[in-house]
Amino acid sequence: MKRIAVLTSGGDAPGMNAAIRAVVEQGIHHGLEVYGVYYGYRGLVEGDFRLLTLSDVHHNIRRGGTMLYSARYPEFKHKEYQEKAISQLEKFGIDALVVIGGDGSFAGALSLSKLGFPAVGIPGTIDNDIPGTEYTIGFDSAVSVALDAIDKISDTAASHNRTFVVEVMGRHAGDIAIWAGVAAGADAIIIPEEEFLIEDVVRRTEAGRSAGKDYSLVVLAEGAMDVDNFVEQFQILAPDQSVRGVTLSHIQRGGTPTARDRVFATLMGARSVDLLIEGQKAIYLGVREEQLTVFDIVETLEKTEHQVRQDLFQLNQKLTDRGN
Amino acid sequence: MKRIAVLTSGGDAPGMNAAIRAVVEQGIHHGLEVYGVYYGYRGLVEGDFRLLTLSDVHHNIRRGGTMLYSARYPEFKHKEYQEKAISQLEKFGIDALVVIGGDGSFAGALSLSKLGFPAVGIPGTIDNDIPGTEYTIGFDSAVSVALDAIDKISDTAASHNRTFVVEVMGRHAGDIAIWAGVAAGADAIIIPEEEFLIEDVVRRTEAGRSAGKDYSLVVLAEGAMDVDNFVEQFQILAPDQSVRGVTLSHIQRGGTPTARDRVFATLMGARSVDLLIEGQKAIYLGVREEQLTVFDIVETLEKTEHQVRQDLFQLNQKLTDRGN
């Protein structure tokens, strides 16, 4: 093996640059040339490749976003585009590919592997919603940004004795809501995976006020309910509370990655190169019980569902049930 | 003079606690007792007063929000409520009052002064929209939070070559938009004080792209136009751009105050005590040409309009006019 390439695909996530840097460092350590593919699968098909050096990547370990850019490219599900990509890769003499992205992006890696071109995946998405792995690059950073925003809102909520409903990202997965909500001491956390009653949420906030809290906080995953709708219904049930809704939206994607995201991104980036050298393909990396773990793309994505940490969710349910 | 009191009114702003702490420190330095009035003018009328000690305030210098809480209380414009407030103050043997808040809050201080009870104002509002003074407590912190959020959004905007329209606070004043926009290198800044054409904004972003920028950024003050409406019209004129709107909303009010906000809050808090001891009333403090300045409430609020820094706004207009 002489040359490998790396691309990022799907939504950007803080820590992707740390993974890219680790692929380059580990490649150089093993005597390989590492090419960056720009704009994800589109760049793969169009041959938008550039040789990466240490000086290209070493500053980026602390930058959010992805230095290789990303792009939507639904065309890649068609075999002709996949074959075009492989001929581009062959033209550059590239032997294997690292794909950093969500589970949608892994489908592309799988297609290439099936056509005989080795490709491995690294989970990069702030939503933490990839089956098999308990961790994805960007999740810890997104939680950190969401929590910082909620802390700021809590200052102002307390000053006016308000109830804030903060919508965080998570269309199908409640992970950001659970972690940020527990960390912020939320009275209630609403996630797509669990049923909820607004009456129950109102009751929790009222119990908190009775117990001496000077504001109330509800953390809502975007996939569970529209925040404006939630606030409207909540207000009807709790006419005495001064209720406000806030959507954190895109700030959660950006910012300097946390230590945890950079460390696991580095571990996975380096390991992905080792796995390609060992001749692996159609796999992706992840974390289970805090250890690096290898997953079969087909086996895992088809057979496994993403699981949120029920213990955290239950903890909060119980903790803020002050029993009136 | 033996006892003074301090209250916060209107929207909370980071640095209010630093002003409260300075009032208490300076009061103690002069041998006075300092009472905190809780929940603004409502607490004043209801007699919600507590003696403040150094241990109550010294940690709060670094906390956002207001430790004395705030509340809406439109009743205070009626004379009977003002007289009730004065009898509460007299019951506690309080001789004078410091009011921290916006220009609306200064009207209350003025009423009390007219009825013979000395009251002075300190400008605390993130919007920086008080006539006379070039600075208000909380403005620098709000700009800092807005800029940090825009920096985060820029990471992700660049990764996808997007155009982001970020709505910041400022119903009538474009100050936050101007400072955050210039600091972030925005392609265009839209403020309520200045006419704008969306065509011109589109042209600027396109010129930026032609000149090599990998994303575009528009900072919009909330009072200028609804962000969703803006994005919709922008998208029609720029169908090739991937445009997103974000509303920063309440996070801008909160968070640890910046050094600048704490320093000027401390200066004004301490000075307000000196002014009350000197027998002043119906005035408020502010900053002109970076120096502490005293303003007459009636004279200034009636005769002066708030001015944004036109030089900053013009700078950005010119800087990002790349002339295509």
Add this chain to the structure above:
Amino acid sequence: MKRIAVLTSGGDAPGMNAAIRAVVEQGIHHGLEVYGVYYGYRGLVEGDFRLLTLSDVHHNIRRGGTMLYSARYPEFKHKEYQEKAISQLEKFGIDALVVIGGDGSFAGALSLSKLGFPAVGIPGTIDNDIPGTEYTIGFDSAVSVALDAIDKISDTAASHNRTFVVEVMGRHAGDIAIWAGVAAGADAIIIPEEEFLIEDVVRRTEAGRSAGKDYSLVVLAEGAMDVDNFVEQFQILAPDQSVRGVTLSHIQRGGTPTARDRVFATLMGARSVDLLIEGQKAIYLGVREEQLTVFDIVETLEKTEHQVRQDLFQLNQKLTDRGN
């Protein structure tokens, strides 16, 4: 069981307040009264107890340090002091105790348990150096602060093409150095647990420069070597490099706790109350393979050594070995 108490002991760590808050919330959930013991074991002996309410603790979830204060108190190893503590606890009608601190603090909990008073431990120390558990409260926050400082130093290091040797906390444990070092992309990480040669560190930095890096970074745990001594020896071996040493020191202990620290502190705080209700004693909580785990104080502290994550350390050794 009607009343429990909680204390913090040893060096303060961000997240301790989140644990205290969870003990109070969970206690209230189970219908208990929760007392705070001020100033650690000294306060236990002297009876410095106060009933804690939700309003005392709910804001503190986001504050660093410990709201219950801490103090050195070597006297507590003597039985007479332990018995005095128990009689104070009995005087207040307290049935069980939660101790948040390092392994030294657990010895006190063990003594009380042996004398028949149930006490359980929660690991709170930034050093992450407690046997058995893979995680301690405050560690993630300390890494976050150290990394943020190193990022700042990297900006200036690059501007002058310098080599910085940054000393982080860790007298016996290299964990902070390993995590912050990997996350920062350090050329070398020096920890007390592993031998090192300064020649080898010089070689790594030189290889990095040859490969295009515009600065070099060494992260040194304080227990491995004195930073001034290290810099002096390094400079002799690398006379062409402009080398600087920095000691991060006390800033690493403080600051707003990260989400991870608050979440695990909350999990452990709540669980400790459950365990006391179940009649447990002489145990402490921890995290293994990312799950809450219970450890026997005697068994674990005597028989287990703290292990750093060798995989991370080896990763960096390999990654920055650029082979010249």
Add this chain to the structure above:
Amino acid sequence: MKRIAVLTSGGDAPGMNAAIRAVVEQGIHHGLEVYGVYYGYRGLVEGDFRLLTLSDVHHNIRRGGTMLYSARYPEFKHKEYQEKAISQLEKFGIDALVVIGGDGSFAGALSLSKLGFPAVGIPGTIDNDIPGTEYTIGFDSAVSVALDAIDKISDTAASHNRTFVVEVMGRHAGDIAIWAGVAAGADAIIIPEEEFLIEDVVRRTEAGRSAGKDYSLVVLAEGAMDVDNFVEQFQILAPDQSVRGVTLSHIQRGGTPTARDRVFATLMGARSVDLLIEGQKAIYLGVREEQLTVFDIVETLEKTEHQVRQDLFQLNQKLTDRGN
């Protein structure tokens, strides 16, 4: 005028990149080509020039340090080196130069101007110690970093009832100490410009403790006294206090620049281009009474001394004099 160049010299300061970006933007706006000179005056003499485009600079507005690097180069005081620099500039067809740095760097700009090559200065140094101007690029960011560190230390100081003496940068100027100290609520601030007695500092901390503070804080500018020496003498006079010294050192130079630093850097960067086009030389820009101001290099540097804000210093002296 067709081509201009820009360099950074002396110690790096956050916001320098924002100034560089503004020079490039404004240059492009006026139809000029803008060259970056790498490594300060050394690069000027050696001809280390590269044409800068918007894509080179627009991301850097939010990065600390200087993208053009800096270097010590005492040789530049000799005329032969200055003439060599001018011939390099002429070789590239460059008509004028912007120098971003401290007053030492302005001497180089002056020499070039005297030899007929127009050069203007922009004050970039975290120390805020340039005569004439009340503001230098990087100062607000350095205060912000110092304050954030002191806030962190305060958390841990309070937890153990300690006294911390924090040394901040400022060899000859106490500005960082004054701003960070007032903002942090320090019991005492020690600066090189003012005499002090350690007895008086001890007295202030003791008065603070008597008044209910749970920790004490002294902020010391490095130029006033060695921190270890200070702590030693303080400890002898205050044997009951638990005293610790901390040196913040290099972290103060780095980090994302604040809004204020980016805004003034942008104002000055853009204006410097206008001034060169107008035919100015041997001048530098600065801020007086919050307005952009032009200074003659010879006149100002020779005849003016740097002034700290005495009002802030006196404020703190008075505020924390609790009169026991």
